[in-house]
Amino acid sequence: MNRLNGKTAVITGGATGIGLAAAKRFIEEGAFVFLFGRRQQALDAAVAALGANARAVQGSVSDPADLDRLYADVKAQRASLDIVFANAGTGSPLPLTQITAEHMAETFDTNVMGVVFTVQKALPLMGQGGSIILTGSSAGTTGASGFSAYSASKAAVRNLARTWAExxxxxxxxxxxxxxxxxxxxxxxxxxxxxxxxxxxSMNPLQRMADPAEIGAVAAFLASSDSSFMTASEVAVDGGLAQL
Structure with a gap:
C-alpha cells in the first residue's frame, strides 16, 4: 500500500516503541518522517534503521523553543506538513498519598502541555487533508491504580481532540x-x-500485550485518507481492555 505517498509526517517520541513502529509503517506507505525526541543516540539509531525517508531533530515537547526548531527544520526541508503524530508521553506510578507537585508537573508538562504546543506550532504548516493523531491510553478511560497523574493526563488528551476538532x-x-x-x-x-x-x-480479552507494529498500523490508518470522515474520534487499540 502507498496510502501516504508523498506525505510528510512529524512523530514525537519517535525514536523507540510505538513512535518508531509508526514511523516504519508510515515510510513503508510512502511518507517522509521527521522524528522528534530527547535522546540523540536513540534518534540516530532510528534514522539508521529507517533509511533515507527519515530525519531526526533532538528536543523536548516540554520546551516550546525546541518545537520551534523542529518545525523550522520541517519548513526548510519540505513543502508542507500533512501528518502530526503527537506521541511523546511519560508516566510513572505513585499512590495518591504520595503525589507531589513535581510528579504532577512532570507528567502534565509532557502529556498535556507538550501535546498542546506540538499541535499548535504545527498548524501554520498544515492544510486541507491534514491529520493530527494524539496518543491517548486505555488508562484515560478506565483509570489505573497508582497512576492518577498519567490517567488524568490521558483523559485530558481525549478532550483536546474533541475541542480541537470543533x-x-x-x-x-x-x-x-x-x-x-x-x-x-x-x-x-x-x-x-x-x-x-x-x-x-491477562487483563484484556485477547490475553496478550500489543505489538508496537499493531499500534503503528492503526496510526497509519488515521494518517491516511481511509479515515477521511473521522475527526474527534478515539480509536481503542487495547485488546478490549477499556471496552468491557
Missing amino acids: ELKGTGIRVNVLSPGPTATELAKAALGEEGQKHYA
Whole structure:
C-alpha cells in the first residue's frame, strides 16, 4: 500500500516503541518522517534503521523553543506538513498519598502541555487533508491504580481532540486519538519483566500485550485518507481492555 505517498509526517517520541513502529509503517506507505525526541543516540539509531525517508531533530515537547526548531527544520526541508503524530508521553506510578507537585508537573508538562504546543506550532504548516493523531491510553478511560497523574493526563488528551476538532472546522484538518492498551515495547518489557508482562496480558480479552507494529498500523490508518470522515474520534487499540 502507498496510502501516504508523498506525505510528510512529524512523530514525537519517535525514536523507540510505538513512535518508531509508526514511523516504519508510515515510510513503508510512502511518507517522509521527521522524528522528534530527547535522546540523540536513540534518534540516530532510528534514522539508521529507517533509511533515507527519515530525519531526526533532538528536543523536548516540554520546551516550546525546541518545537520551534523542529518545525523550522520541517519548513526548510519540505513543502508542507500533512501528518502530526503527537506521541511523546511519560508516566510513572505513585499512590495518591504520595503525589507531589513535581510528579504532577512532570507528567502534565509532557502529556498535556507538550501535546498542546506540538499541535499548535504545527498548524501554520498544515492544510486541507491534514491529520493530527494524539496518543491517548486505555488508562484515560478506565483509570489505573497508582497512576492518577498519567490517567488524568490521558483523559485530558481525549478532550483536546474533541475541542480541537470543533476549533478546526473548515480547515480540512482532522484530529483523532489513538488509545493503546499495554504494549510490548522494549521499555515496557524491561520495566515489567516476564511476570509483569503476563499480568498485563491477562487483563484484556485477547490475553496478550500489543505489538508496537499493531499500534503503528492503526496510526497509519488515521494518517491516511481511509479515515477521511473521522475527526474527534478515539480509536481503542487495547485488546478490549477499556471496552468491557
